[in-house]
Amino acid sequence: MSCGNLSVPYPFGIGPAKCYVPGFKLTCDTSHRPPRLMLGRLQVVDISLRKNTIRVINIDRVSRFDDFIRSFNGISFGIGPGEAVPYSLSTHNELILMGCNVQAVLSNTGKNREILSGCSSFCPTNKNVTYDTAAASSMDDKEYCYGMGCCQAHISTSRDGMPSELWVDWIDPNMYSVRLLPLSYVFIAAEGWFNKSWVSAQLPESSWTNGLGPRLKVPTILDWEILQLQPTSSQQLANVSIPQRKTQYIKCPGICRSKNSLCKPMIRGYSCQCSEGYDGNAYLIDGCKGLHACTSLIQAVNLLCRLLLILYMLNLINL
Structure with missing residues (x-):
């Protein structure tokens, strides 16, 4: 079984339920050339049986956060709630936050409520008491983020599948009232993909969809596992x-x-x-x-x- 230039190994499958284990249904989007293998709204680009990972491209999942919004929950993967699907975020991903005077926390609200990642980003202010992203960029590394203008953080293992919350808030609530803060962006990307200079150059010129953010093709790695033992024939699980x-x-x-x-x-x-x-x-x-x-x-x-x-x-x- 294949879609475009990708083979689809069991327990994954396309078509009727007998072709895959519950939770591992994929679809083949033939409106593109070559066709795209899809997991919900995520494009699948690699499936590894040995590593138990699936690599996907996350489009339209870069969330924009401006000073019109006090705080927001920006998580959405389009594959269902965490405990109901056999996927979880791999620890080979990073939480990326770009902006000034802003913080992000990635968490799970399942039976084992846990914080999976989080970081804060700061910027110096200029003489007009506005945040200076250019100054922050010049102070920091051109490739990575260490808290000035942007930050990146590793993601911990989740015991309850996919994360359910990604909260973004302003660090100084007083700055919200005067509306001097630049746009902020938050997303989750495969470890090693993010390059601050390249991504920063893409953001201002990107088109917007449904107000969510720029159309960057962000790779993400998901772990997968069989959630229950399957019946061998007519026997019980x-x-x-x-x-x-x-x-x-x-x-x-x-x-x-x-x-x-x-x-x-x-x-x-x-x-x-x-x-x-x-x-x-x-x-x-x-x-x-x-x-x-x-x-x-x-x-x-x-x-x-x-x-x-x-x-x-x-x-x-x-x-």
Whole structure:
């Protein structure tokens, strides 16, 4: 199964429910050339079975924040609430905030309420008592943000799936009344993508959609996991005991369908990996293909080389 130039590995799928595990439905947008693989409103550009990640392009998710607004919640991924979907923000993302006298907090309001990230951005004021973004940019690194004019922060692991809140507020509420603050922007991007000079150059010239922000194509990495064990046939869902979850790998009937696979406990569910010496798709019957033939050949060659080296050192043969 494929869409455009991307293959779609199970447990993901397109079409009827039998083609994917619940929560892993994707769509193929054929209105573009080449067609785009979509997860809700997010464009999928890579799926990794080995890393349990999916890389998406987040369009129209750069939120604008100006001094007409006291504070706002700017989070929206378009794939459903956190606890109901098998996705969570990877720790290989960053929270990016650009602006002056502003702070952002990314959090989750599930059963394990937690703050996942946060940072604050400041700017010096000029003689007219207005915030000077140009001065802040000249004081800071051209590539990264350390709190002057913009800031960036790592994102912690979430125990409840996708974050549900991204609150942005002014640090000094008195500045709100005089309306001297420049525009601020907040978004979440894959670690290493953000370049302050490049993004700053894009923001003023970008078009706006629904007042949300510029149309930057921001990459984001999502972790995924199977939230429950799937039935093997007509049987009830298989259960894994708590003591079993403490081991690194366990047997999970109904998920890891290849006989040469193991099940790994994740934060909220499980994932499948091929056993050592095998590679492929552990979610399919016979999906893990053996590498033992190649491994054995390499080991035999290495052993022969060592034997020849020993014989040479003993002056028993000439090489």
